[in-house]
Amino acid sequence: MSAGTFKLDGVDVPFDDGDTLLAAAQRAGHHVPHLCWHPRLGQSGACRVCTVRVDGRWAAACTTRAAAGQVVENRTPAIDGQRRLLLQLLFVEGNHFCPSCEKSGDCLLQATAYEMGMTGPQFEEFYQHRPVDASHPTMWLDLNRCILCKLCVRASTEVDGKAVFAIGGHGVGAHLLVNSPSGRLGDSAFADSDFAATVCPVGAILPKRRGFAVPIGQRRFDCAPVSAQVEPQGDGEGGHGR
Amino acid sequence: MGADGTRADTARAKPRIATVSLAGCFGCHMSFLDIDERLFELAELVTFDRSPLTDLKHCGDCDIGLVEGGLCNAENVHVLREFRARCKVLVAVGACAINGGLPAQRNALDVGRILLDVYDRGRPGLAAGSTVPNDPELPLPLARVHPIHEVVHVDHFLPGCPPSADAIWACITALLAGRAPTLGHGLIHYD
Numbered sequence: 360m361s362a363g364t365f366k367l368d369g370v371d372v373p374f375d376d377g378d379t380l381l382a383a384a385q386r387a388g389h390h391v392p393h394l395c396w397h398p399r400l401g402q403s404g405a406c407r408v409c410t411v412r413v414d415g416r417w418a419a420a421c422t423t424r425a426a427a428g429q430v431v432e433n434r435t436p437a438i439d440g441q442r443r444l445l446l447q448l449l450f451v452e453g454n455h456f457c458p459s460c461e462k463s464g465d466c467l468l469q470a471t472a473y474e475m476g477m478t479g480p481q482f483e484e485f486y487q488h489r490p491v492d493a494s495h496p497t498m499w500l501d502l503n504r505c506i507l508c509k510l511c512v513r514a515s516t517e518v519d520g521k522a523v524f525a526i527g528g529h530g531v532g533a534h535l536l537v538n539s540p541s542g543r544l545g546d547s548a549f550a551d552s553d554f555a556a557t558v559c560p561v562g563a564i565l566p567k568r569r570g571f572a573v574p575i576g577q578r579r580f581d582c583a584p585v586s587a588q589v590e591p592q593g594d595g596e597g598g599h600g601r
Numbered sequence: 602m603g604a605d606g607t608r609a610d611t612a613r614a615k616p617r618i619a620t621v622s623l624a625g626c627f628g629c630h631m632s633f634l635d636i637d638e639r640l641f642e643l644a645e646l647v648t649f650d651r652s653p654l655t656d657l658k659h660c661g662d663c664d665i666g667l668v669e670g671g672l673c674n675a676e677n678v679h680v681l682r683e684f685r686a687r688c689k690v691l692v693a694v695g696a697c698a699i700n701g702g703l704p705a706q707r708n709a710l711d712v713g714r715i716l717l718d719v720y721d722r723g724r725p726g727l728a729a730g731s732t733v734p735n736d737p738e739l740p741l742p743l744a745r746v747h748p749i750h751e752v753v754h755v756d757h758f759l760p761g762c763p764p765s766a767d768a769i770w771a772c773i774t775a776l777l778a779g780r781a782p783t784l785g786h787g788l789i790h791y792d
Contacts, residue, residue: 450700451700454705454706455700455791456700456703456705456706457696457762457791457792458696458702458703458791458792459703459706460792463791463792464792469791469792472791473786473789473790476784476789477789478699478757478758478759478789479699479750479755479757479758479760480699480700480748480750481750481758483751484700484701484705484747484748484751486701486705486708486709486745488708488709583786584786
């Protein structure tokens with residue numbers, strides 16, 4: 360039962376009681392750019408890429424309750440410009456060397472940057488050097504690509520019931536932690552069948568010995584821009600990962 | 602360049618384009634050549650200044666400068682500054698010029714250690730007594746690889762490793778028409 364409708368860029372979008380703007384919009388097939396939201400997981404509000412204007416005020420669409428009659432601006436040049444800025448900040452914060460990343464073409468960060476027309480970073484590169492964690496038999500971590508979306512943290516806690524991941528540190532030193540005595544993935548309860556193993560939207564959590572398997576031209580975001588691919592919901596099969 | 606080898610060429614005053622590879626792999630230049638027969642059209646429209654494809658040793662006053670590669674050594678910085686001083690519009694072409702690219706993966710390592718590991722330390726295959734080259738003729742490497750916008754102002758970024766020929770063509774034709782280049786789905790990619 361729809362609890363009412365709000366206007367998204369002039370189009371009526373129905374919502375249910377308790378819906379956020381983002382959940383209702385995506386379910387209705389409208390793309391609101393986002394990185395840290397997933398239909399199966401709780402809210403985070405970390406990436407701010409879903410920021411929209413609600414009745415003239417800035418708000419994160421993923422944490423804002425839908426209400427009848429709201430006027431929401433989503434894809435305007437000014438809002439997309441702010442999103443491009445956020446993406447540029449994320450890109451310089453990590454080592455996003457797409458030419459050698461196994462996630463290229465299947466990466467939500469990259470696809471969203473394409474969607475926003477991001478051509479260059481324009482900010483100074485951080486050039487992180489966090490060591491790769493290849494201690495797990497079938498999965499590996501490159502935390503220089505991690506955008507701190509916390510999808511793996513929430514997936515492991517809420518769905519897998521394992522709490523393998525957490526965020527530690529402060530400010531620019533914040534980083535992904537593995538919950539094991541040694542801090543290494545191989546010593547945690549992590550398994551490649553976990554939801555957390557597939558939910559990473561970038562190339563930070565990847566399977567071993569399986570990269571570059573999809574021909575260029577057939578990768579997820581080669582085929583159509585991210586705005587034309589609103590994720591299927593509820594079954595966990597069509598999330599950001601593969 | 603005129604038939605007499607001078608840069609006069611004032612009669613028709615075609616736009617001048619300079620190109621250079623800094624810490625690049627020349628792949629962006631190869632992708633530029635991938636515009637194929639459109640090169641003939643371009644040759645009618647512009648005059649090439651300093652470029653790996655011409656014999657000019659220094660960059661003259663140009664309308665457009667295309668820079669491939671990041672900055673990995675002192676000579677790269679000198680050449681980039683010359684391009685910035687002489688080119689009205691400077692374009693960072695390819696992943697390396699834009700964010701350092703794959704060569705910037707050396708930034709996690711100490712450059713002195715890298716040189717010793719490659720040229721010294723009794724590396725298998727090296728002649729006895731081999732050591733790090735130290736002739737002043739050789740430019741010293743920088744401690745880290747940098748994208749070019751960290752040293753000079755960049756007017757436009759043309760991403761890709763390399764950018765496709767169609768993206769390069771779209772960029773050059775837009776600039777020649779006095780427009781800012783815009784790349785849509787399929788032309789904008791980082792890999």
